[in-house]
Structures are given as C-alpha cells and as structure tokens.
Amino acid sequence: MAPEWSTTAARRNGILAAALTLFNEKGYEATTIDDVRQAAAASTGSIYHHFRNKQAIAAALFVEGLAGYQRELLEVFRQNPHARDGVPAAVRHYVDWCMRNPALARFMLAGRDFEVREATTAAVREMNARFTAETAAWRARNVERGELRPLGGDAYLAIVYGPARALVRSWLAGRLSAPIEEATAEVASAAWRAVAPPGELP
Amino acid sequence: MAPEWSTTAARRNGILAAALTLFNEKGYEATTIDDVRQAAAASTGSIYHHFRNKQAIAAALFVEGLAGYQRELLEVFRQNPHARDGVPAAVRHYVDWCMRNPALARFMLAGRDFEVREATTAAVREMNARFTAETAAWRARNVERGELRPLGGDAYLAIVYGPARALVRSWLAGRLSAPIEEATAEVASAAWRAVAPPGELP
Amino acid sequence: MAPEWSTTAARRNGILAAALTLFNEKGYEATTIDDVRQAAAASTGSIYHHFRNKQAIAAALFVEGLAGYQRELLEVFRQNPHARDGVPAAVRHYVDWCMRNPALARFMLAGRDFEVREATTAAVREMNARFTAETAAWRARNVERGELRPLGGDAYLAIVYGPARALVRSWLAGRLSAPIEEATAEVASAAWRAVAPPGELP
Amino acid sequence: MAPEWSTTAARRNGILAAALTLFNEKGYEATTIDDVRQAAAASTGSIYHHFRNKQAIAAALFVEGLAGYQRELLEVFRQNPHARDGVPAAVRHYVDWCMRNPALARFMLAGRDFEVREATTAAVREMNARFTAETAAWRARNVERGELRPLGGDAYLAIVYGPARALVRSWLAGRLSAPIEEATAEVASAAWRAVAPPGELP
DNA sequence: AATGAATGAGCCTTCATTCAT
DNA sequence: GATGAATGAAGGCTCATTCAT
Numbered sequence: 001m002a003p004e005w006s007t008t009a010a011r012r013n014g015i016l017a018a019a020l021t022l023f024n025e026k027g028y029e030a031t032t033i034d035d036v037r038q039a040a041a042a043s044t045g046s047i048y049h050h051f052r053n054k055q056a057i058a059a060a061l062f063v064e065g066l067a068g069y070q071r072e073l074l075e076v077f078r079q080n081p082h083a084r085d086g087v088p089a090a091v092r093h094y095v096d097w098c099m100r101n102p103a104l105a106r107f108m109l110a111g112r113d114f115e116v117r118e119a120t121t122a123a124v125r126e127m128n129a130r131f132t133a134e135t136a137a138w139r140a141r142n143v144e145r146g147e148l149r150p151l152g153g154d155a156y157l158a159i160v161y162g163p164a165r166a167l168v169r170s171w172l173a174g175r176l177s178a179p180i181e182e183a184t185a186e187v188a189s190a191a192w193r194a195v196a197p198p199g200e201l202p
Numbered sequence: 203m204a205p206e207w208s209t210t211a212a213r214r215n216g217i218l219a220a221a222l223t224l225f226n227e228k229g230y231e232a233t234t235i236d237d238v239r240q241a242a243a244a245s246t247g248s249i250y251h252h253f254r255n256k257q258a259i260a261a262a263l264f265v266e267g268l269a270g271y272q273r274e275l276l277e278v279f280r281q282n283p284h285a286r287d288g289v290p291a292a293v294r295h296y297v298d299w300c301m302r303n304p305a306l307a308r309f310m311l312a313g314r315d316f317e318v319r320e321a322t323t324a325a326v327r328e329m330n331a332r333f334t335a336e337t338a339a340w341r342a343r344n345v346e347r348g349e350l351r352p353l354g355g356d357a358y359l360a361i362v363y364g365p366a367r368a369l370v371r372s373w374l375a376g377r378l379s380a381p382i383e384e385a386t387a388e389v390a391s392a393a394w395r396a397v398a399p400p401g402e403l404p
Numbered sequence: 405m406a407p408e409w410s411t412t413a414a415r416r417n418g419i420l421a422a423a424l425t426l427f428n429e430k431g432y433e434a435t436t437i438d439d440v441r442q443a444a445a446a447s448t449g450s451i452y453h454h455f456r457n458k459q460a461i462a463a464a465l466f467v468e469g470l471a472g473y474q475r476e477l478l479e480v481f482r483q484n485p486h487a488r489d490g491v492p493a494a495v496r497h498y499v500d501w502c503m504r505n506p507a508l509a510r511f512m513l514a515g516r517d518f519e520v521r522e523a524t525t526a527a528v529r530e531m532n533a534r535f536t537a538e539t540a541a542w543r544a545r546n547v548e549r550g551e552l553r554p555l556g557g558d559a560y561l562a563i564v565y566g567p568a569r570a571l572v573r574s575w576l577a578g579r580l581s582a583p584i585e586e587a588t589a590e591v592a593s594a595a596w597r598a599v600a601p602p603g604e605l606p
Numbered sequence: 607m608a609p610e611w612s613t614t615a616a617r618r619n620g621i622l623a624a625a626l627t628l629f630n631e632k633g634y635e636a637t638t639i640d641d642v643r644q645a646a647a648a649s650t651g652s653i654y655h656h657f658r659n660k661q662a663i664a665a666a667l668f669v670e671g672l673a674g675y676q677r678e679l680l681e682v683f684r685q686n687p688h689a690r691d692g693v694p695a696a697v698r699h700y701v702d703w704c705m706r707n708p709a710l711a712r713f714m715l716a717g718r719d720f721e722v723r724e725a726t727t728a729a730v731r732e733m734n735a736r737f738t739a740e741t742a743a744w745r746a747r748n749v750e751r752g753e754l755r756p757l758g759g760d761a762y763l764a765i766v767y768g769p770a771r772a773l774v775r776s777w778l779a780g781r782l783s784a785p786i787e788e789a790t791a792e793v794a795s796a797a798w799r800a801v802a803p804p805g806e807l808p
Numbered sequence: 809a810a811t812g813a814a815t816g817a818g819c820c821t822t823c824a825t826t827c828a829t
Numbered sequence: 830g831a832t833g834a835a836t837g838a839a840g841g842c843t844c845a846t847t848c849a850t
Contacts, residue, residue: 008813011813011814014818024377029231032839032840033840033841033842034839034840034841040372041310042814042815043815043816044815044816044817044841044842044843045813045814045842045843045844046813046814046815046817048841048842049812049813050813051817051839053842054841054842066348078834084364089365089826097818106848111312121207125325139242141257151388151392152379152381152388153382153383154369154372154378154379154382154384154385155365155369155380155385155388155389155392157366157368157372158364158365158366158369158389159365159386159388159389159392160373161368162365162366162368162369163357163358163360163361163364163365163396164360165363165364165367165368166359166363166364166367167356167357167360167361167364170359170360176356177354177355178354178355178356180356182354182356182357183354183356183357186354186361187261187357187360187361188351188352188356190361190396192359192362193396193398194365194392194393194395194396195392195393196395209830210830213830213831216842232825234822234824235823235824236822236823240820243833244831245831245833246824246825246826246832246833246834247826247827247830247831247832247833248830248831248832250824250825250826251830251831252830255824255825256824256825262827276826412834415834415835421664433635436816436818436819436820437819437820437821438819438820441640445612446835447835447836447837448821448822448836448837448838449822449823449835449836449837450818450834450836451835452820452821452822453833453836454834457820458819458820458821461770469840471775480680517715518849521736546838553839555792555796556783556784556788556789556792557784558773558776558782558783558784558786558788558789559769559773559781559788559789559792559793559796561774562768562769562770562773562776562789562793563769563792563793563796564626566764566768566769566770566771566772566773567761567764567765567768567769567800568769569768569772570763570764570765570767570771571761571764571768572736573762574760574763578610579761581758581760582758582759582760584760586695586760586761587758587760587761587764589756589764590758590765591764593650594757594761594765594800595800597799597800597802598765598769598796598797598799598800600799613809617809617810633811638843638844638845639844639845639846640845642841648809648810648811649810650811650812650813650814650845650846650847651809651810651811651812651847651848652809652810652811654845654846654847655809655810656809659845660844660846661848680845723845
C-alpha cells in the first residue's frame with residue numbers, strides 16, 4: 001500500500017498553496033473556487049472533500065501562518081530573556097518572518113477579519129491564549145527587573161510591533177524607497193528607544 | 203419644497219452614509235447594492251444616478267475621509283513647526299481623528315486595497331502628492347535644524363504612525379483592555395522618544 | 405403609461421404556467437429553474453424577481469389551485485343543502501374539477517407535501533380553516549336532520565372523497581380501462597350508499 | 607465470526623432501513639447517499655456494492671413492501687371467499703398492514719411515481735399481473751354469484767380502497783381527530799354498503 | 809466486501825448593472 | 830431625478846457515482 005497520507009496531504013497542500021497565491025493576487029472574494037481548482041489541478045469535489053468551504057481554506061492558511069510565527073517568536077524570547085536584546089530581536093524577527101513568508105504575510109496582513117474570525121476554532125483560541133500568556137510573562141519579568149519601561153499592554157504592543165507591521169505593509173506594497181534591511185534596523189532600535197526604561201540611555 | 207440641491211445632496215449623502223455603515227458591518231464585497239438601496243430608502247436607479255457603480259461609492263467614502271484627515275494633519279504641522287511638539291501632536295491627531303470618525307476610520311483601515319485603489323483617480327493621486335510633499339518638507343526642516351533624528355523616510359513613517367494605527371485597529375476591534383486615552387498618551391510620547399535627535403534626553 | 409400590471413402579471417403567469425407543465429412532466433425536483441426560464445421565455449433574474457425561490461413557485465400553484473377548488477365546492481354545497489343531492493354532487497364536482505384542471509390536479513395530487521407545506525403561509529391556513537368550518541357545518545346540519553349517517557369526521561371524509569381521489573389518480577395515470585364518466589357516476593352513487601342514513605334505502 | 611451471509615445481509619438491510627427512515631423524513635430527492643452512508647454506518651463504496659444506485663434502494667424498498675402486502679391480501683381473500691366478509695376484511699387489512707408497517711406505508715404512499723416506476727423491473731410487473739389476476743377472479747366469482755354489486759373495475763377499486771388509503775394518509779400525517787381504529791371500522795362497513803348487491807340490506 | 813478519495817456536471821441563487829417609463 | 834422590472838453572467842456548493850487500493 002502506498003503511503004496514503006502523502007498523496008492526501010499533497011492534494012491538500014496543493015490546494016492551500018494555490019489558494020494562497022490567488023488570494024494575494026486577486027483578493028479572497030474575487031478568487032473563485034474554480035480558480036483554485038485550476039491552479040491546484042484538482043477537481044471541485046476534491047477541494048470540498050478537504051475543506052468544508054472556501055472560508056475554511058482561508059482559515060487553514062491563517063492558522064498555519066499564525067502558528068508558525070508564534071512558535072518562532074516564543075523561541076526568540078527564550079533566547080533573549082533581557083528586553084535590551086529581546087525587543088529589537090522581536091521586531092527584527094517580525095520583519096524577518098514576513099520576508100521569509102511573503103505570501104503568507106501578505107495574506108495575513110490583508111486583515112480579512114470577517115472571514116477568518118468566523119472560522120476561528122477553539123483550537124486557535126487556545127493557541128492564542130497560550131502565546132499571549134507567554135509573551136506577557138516575558139514582558140512582566142523585564143518590567144519587574146526594571147529592564148523595560150512600564151507601559152500599558154495596549155500601548156506596548158502598538159509601540160513595538162506597529163512600526164514593523166507598517167514597514168512590512170509598505171514593503172509588500174512595493175512602496176519602499178530603499179532596501180527594507182536599512183529600515184528594519186532603524187525600526188528595531190527605535191522600538192528599543194521607545195520602550196527602554198526611563199533612566200537608561202539608548 | 204426644499205431647494206433642489208438639498209434634496210439631491212441629501213440623497214447622495216444618505217447613500218454614502220448607508221453604504222459606510224454596511225461596509226463596516228458586512229464588508230464591502232458582502233454588501234449588495236440592494237442592501238444599500240434598502241438602508242438608504244432609495245431606488246436602484248437612484249443609486250446609479252449618483253454613482254457610476256458600487257466601487258465608486260467606496261471610492262467616494264475613501265477620498266472624502268482621506269481629504270479630511272490630510273487637511274487636518276497639515277494644519278497640525280502648521281501650528282507645530284517644531285518636531286518636539288509636532289510629532290506627538292501628529293500621533294495624537296491620528297488617534298483623535300479616528301475617534302471622531304470611527305466609521306470612516308474603520309472603513310479606511312480595513313485595507314480593501316484592491317477595490318479602492320483601482321478606483322483611485324488622478325485627483326486623488328495629486329492630493330496625495332501634495333500632502334506627501336508638505337509633510338516631507340516639515341520633516342526635512344526639522345532634521346536640518348537637528349530637531350529630529352535623521353531617519354530613512356520609510357522607517358520614520360513606520361515608527362511614528364505605525365503604533366497609532368495599531369492602537370486604533372485594536373480600539374475599533376474592541377480589543378483594548380483600558381481606555382484608549384491612556385494608551386494614546388503613551389504612544390505619542392513613545393513616538394517622540396523614538397525619533398528624538400540622538401543627544402536629546404526625553 | 406402602459407398598463408403596468410398587465411405586463412407584470414403576464415410575466416408572472418407565464419412563469420407559473422411553464423412551471424406547472426414542467427413539474428408534471430419531470431417532477432418538481434427534476435425541474436430546474438433553467439427549464440422554467442426557457443419554457444417561460446424569461447430571464448433567471450426575472451423569475452427571482454417574481455418568486456422568492458423555486459419552492460415559492462410550487463406554493464403559488466398549489467394555493468391558486470386549492471383556492472379555486474374550495475370556492476367551487478362551497479358553491480356546490482350552497483346549491484345542494486340536502487345530503488341526498490349534495491354528497492353525490494360533491495363527488496362529481498371533485499372529478500369534474502380535476503377534469504377541467506388536469507395539470508393543476510396532477511400537480512396537487514402528487515403530494516409534494518414537504519415543499520408545499522414549508523411554504524404555507526398564514527393566509528393559506530386561514531383559507532383552509534374557513535373552508536373546513538363551512539363544510540363541517542353543512543354536514544352537521546344534515547346529520548341533525550337525520551339526512552346523513554352520523555359518522556366520525558375522519559371516516560366521513562375518507563369515505564366520500566377517497567374514491568374520487570383514487571379514481572382521478574388512475575385517470576391521470578392513464579390506468580383506467582373505461583371512460584372516466586362511467587366510473588364517476590358509480591363512485592358518486594356509491595358514496596351516497598356509504599353515507600346514507602341507516603333507514604334510507606338507496 | 608458470524609456467518610458471512612449474515613454480515614452481508616445485515617449490511618444490506620441496514621442500508622435499506624436507514625434509507626427508509628431518511629426517505630420518509632426528508633423525501634427521496636433530498637436524501638443523499640451520504641445521509642444514508644452515515645445513518646447506516648457504511649461506506650460509500652459499500653452502498654454501491656449492494657445497490658446499483660440510489661434509485662435501486664428505493665425500488666428495493668418499494669418491491670419488498672408491495673410483495674409483502676400483496677401476499678397477505680391474497681391470503682385474506684383465500685380465507686374470505688364471500689364478498690360479505692371479504693370486502694370489509696380487505697379494507698381492514700389495508701389499514702392494518704399500514705399500521706404494522708408505517709414507515710413502509712408512508713414511503714409507498716408518498717407516490718414517488720416517477721422514480722420508482724422508472725426502476726420497476728419485469729419481475730415486478732409479473733408480480734403485479736398475478737396479483738391483479740387473482741383479485742379480479744375473486745371479485746368476478748362474487749359478482750357471478752350475485753354476492754357483489756356489478757361495478758366497473760375502475761370504480762370498484764376506487765370505492766373499496768380509496769377510503770382506506772385516504773384514512774391512512776391522514777393517520778400518517780397526524781391529521782386524525784380520533785383513534786384510527788374507530789374510523790377503520792366505519793370505513794370497512796361503508797365499503798360493504800357501497801358495493802353490496804342491490805337487493806341486500808346492510 | 810469494504811473503504812473513502814476523487815470526479816465533474818449541474819443546480820439554485822445572487823447581484824451588479826441597464827433601461828424603459 | 831426617480832423608479833423598479835429585467836437581464837444574464839457567474840459563483841459556491843452538492844451529490845451521485847467511480848475506482849484504486
């Protein structure tokens with residue numbers, strides 16, 4: 001018996017890959033199942049055998065992307081327990097992940113909140129909860145040690161990741177006037193200046 | 203009988219208002235002309251009398267929002283020629299404008315890039331060009347005077363407005379854990395720390 | 405201005421007529437909206453402009469048929485207050501109505517209970533209630549006068565109309581071995597024998 | 607391990623039972639093979655191993671039901687050679703059979719004429735022919751003996767079985783206002799009154 | 809016998825847009 | 830300017846059936 005999972009998984013992955021490309025090219029709504037069918041060289045029925053509906057394809061991409069990103073970022077924090085290194089590293093990692101996964105990044109940044117959120121499962125909510133808990137703990141430890149400015153959680157996240165997000169959006173849109181690497185370095189150190197503890201000179 | 207222009211303008215504005223609400227509630231694609239027709243208590247034909255097509259409604263909303271925002275922001279810069287005040291003021295203004303125009307803000311942040319951009323006219327491009335030129339000049343003057351850290355343009359914009367944008371997105375999504383005013387203040391001063399000239403102590 | 409209702413009504417009636425023919429020829433489920441569209445020389449959109457969905461077409465046919473039949477039958481009872489004449493007349497009328505409206509009869513006897521009942525409106529329920537009340541009163545009066553055998557309501561209806569229904573079903577199916585008129589006369593007088601009061605000799 | 611035939615037959619019967627339930631609940635057309643698959647805890651392939659296609663499942667149910675009913679009814683006639691007993695007995699048997707096989711009765715009365723008839727095999731036609739011949743002979747003998755009113759065949763069948771059929775339909779639809787047993791007795795004796803020879807007093 | 813992935817034709821319905829009045 | 834009936838292309842999804850294992 002041939003390795004059945006391999007055939008099946010290949011089909012599923014082919015559909016996901018095709019869908020990701022198309023969603024980015026034409027947008028989620030404008031992409032038809034028939035577009036996906038052609039691009040994935042699958043049959044309509046096969047697509048619906050693997051995914052309940054069109055939304056479920058987008059959700060699968062989103063979840064897959066989010067899980068990968070979160071896994072990596074937690075590793076970054078593990079290797080950089082101190083904010084002085086961890087904050088710029090997290091920012092650089094954000095940009096880096098997007099550069100390594102441009103299609104996924106573009107798709108996730110498109111913010112198709114409606115579709116994705118409706119399809120969000122309990123598993124995803126748990127994934128998010130864990131991730132949030134771990135990162136919050138990392139930050140709390142640094143604040144306690146006086147190695148991080150005590151900011152509100154809302155502001156902290158916006159300050160650290162907002163610029164990276166904005167930068168990547170511009171990069172993906174082809175609106176950057178210089179190589180992204182330069183801006184990344186500036187954004188990473190700016191993040192540190194913005195959240196460094198009051199006394200510390202940058 | 204009311205003056206004719208008023209009736210006409212009211213109809214047009216009613217359509218825009220209805221569409222804005224619906225776009226935010228269900229998304230642009232999921233909103234049908236018939237939805238708008240009902241919500242605006244107009245007829246199909248009437249809608250098409252005022253707007254070439256569905257995209258044109260979205261475009262009108264977008265342009266109206268953008269123009270208002272840009273006009274106000276330029277005024278902020280005029281009244282705050284020095285970066286020390288202008289940077290935090292611009293950040294606060296961003297959040298403030300969104301809080302005063304939540305529906306418009308939500309619509310514009312939804313990033314329906316595809317649809318809107320396709321409908322972008324030459325007039326809009328000119329509007330953008332002027333705005334960009336003026337703000338860039340303000341920044342250049344401050345850098346020359348040593349009142350602003352000399353950052354790449356890409357990084358500068360991401361650092362200053364990225365956090366505000368992220369904050370507003372969370373606010374609109376109802377994800378903030380505290381009143382937005384607190385976070386706004388933190389984000390505004392963080393922006394200054396991030397772009398203050400090297401020597402200056404915050 | 406041209407008589408708008410006429411055009412509109414014609415379109416609606418054309419759709420109904422086409423659908424009735426097709427439902428009888430191929431069955432409700434096997435009839436597609438596209439079949440109806442072609443037969444009615446209408447556009448898809450036009451069909452959906454007049455009827456919410458496919459079911460609503462069937463429901464409209466059913467209601468129209470039922471209303472006509474009930475109206476006529478009540479008139480029969482008005483003109484035949486005594487059971488001795490009324491019972492056979494009602495039976496003959498049942499067969500007669502079906503012979504005058506064979507397509508409608510075939511459709512209604514097909515007993516697409518599921519589809520029709522789901523689409524049954526309050527108006528229909530009221531129509532049925534009235535009809536039932538009037539016919540029950542006619543019967544009650546005859547029973548009181550001793551002109552009709554006192555039977556349970558369930559049995560009475562089955563005994564009087566069951567044979568007519570069975571006869572028409574066979575006729576519509578082309579299964580009769582003789583002209584339906586002969587059988588109709590036999591069925592009508594049999595109904596009277598079956599429900600005549602105990603003493604009365606047929 | 608159970609004997610192989612038993613497993614096989616069980617599977618086949620399980621499919622039939624599941625299908626019968628579903629056909630009654632949702633209708634034949636609305637029941638999908640996948641519905642049957644789930645309800646029968648079988649696989650798609652297995653269903654198609656036992657039945658050529660969906661129609662064949664319905665046909666099998668229909669044939670099974672018809673054969674059982676006809677076998678029993680012929681026995682009733684054998685034990686009641688005289689019309690005076692045989693007619694009411696046949697009517698009672700009709701109702702009785704339906705009460706003992708409500709699911710099958712409901713399915714057969716649904717009158718899915720199109721589908722079932724298309725699948726009617728030569729074997730069934732022969733079965734019907736035999737049944738018809740035997741019952742016709744029974745009736746002919748009674749008419750010759752003067753024990754049954756000489757009615758046309760079409761009218762006779764309608765008069766005798768029409769009421770029973772109507773009664774059962776109402777019972778299955780839950781529309782009876784009293785226990786079916788009462789109405790059954792009335793319908794059975796009414797049938798005799800309707801077909802008793804002219805002279806005979808009921 | 810059983811399994812379940814794959815197929816692909818086809819269906820109902822939606823919806824932006826047009827146009828006669 | 831307004832109305833709403835009409836259009837018809839297109840889309841998401843279903844489902845009976847096949848077939849390799």
